[in-house]
Amino acid sequence: MSARRGSDNGIVVIGLGRFGSHLAGSLIHLGHEVLGMDRDAERVQRWSSRLDRVAQTDPTEEGALRQLGVADFPRAVVAIGASVEASVLTVLALAELGLPQIWARATSEKHAKILDSVGAHHVIFPEAETGERVAHLIVSKMLDFIEFGDDFAIAKVRVPPPLVGRSLRDLAPADRFGVQVVGAKLPGERFRYAGPDMVLADGSVLIVEGSIAQVQRFAALA
Missing domain, CATH: 3.40.50.720 (NAD(P)-binding Rossmann-like Domain)
Incomplete structure (x- = not known):
């Protein structure tokens, strides 16, 4: 063909x-x-x-x-x-x-x-970009990571233990941690857009955006 x-x-x-x-x-x-x-x-x-x-x-x-x-x-x-x-x-x-x-x-x-x-x-620069991405994953608790220009990143992270059982409205992650939660995969469900009433269950995976440092700190909350 x-x-x-x-x-x-x-x-x-x-x-x-x-x-x-x-x-x-x-x-x-x-x-x-x-x-x-x-x-x-x-x-x-x-x-x-x-x-x-x-x-x-x-x-x-x-x-x-x-x-x-x-x-x-x-x-x-x-x-x-x-x-x-x-x-x-x-x-x-x-x-x-x-x-x-x-x-x-x-x-x-x-x-x-x-x-x-x-x-x-x-x-x-595929080799350089892959190397930098893997380096971030090795030294952080992020599950996946995409870096854009101007110190902006989108990452996949597990719900930090201190946030389990709380809603996004209550947590206000943009104000408290400097990151925006844009999507979530609750246990047994597919990824979906995150709303303010979403309650973060244990074992959930989040898609968050923010500066590289802010995303890394959020993923490392304990």
């Missing part, structure tokens, strides 16, 4: 190594059509039955990308990590094709600046 011409659903993933293959698999799971590319024949063969289209090609060559119909896709992700040169030249080739959105993986700040200068619209 090929990606529909001009489809907003189609995404090109270039580089099917560890990061690129996981990304491609996740996009497929989310219902997107994926055109995967890699220079390595073994990787291409491995993914031939799982992706909508997969091609062994040199992604730094604009002509090769054009022949594969990459110019018809709205988004591409350059997931190449082993070669900075190949990563940069691939972004340049995509920019020459005029793709509306080019995402690129960077391995250093210098690499990121070069990618930005040759046409990448979004530069990501």
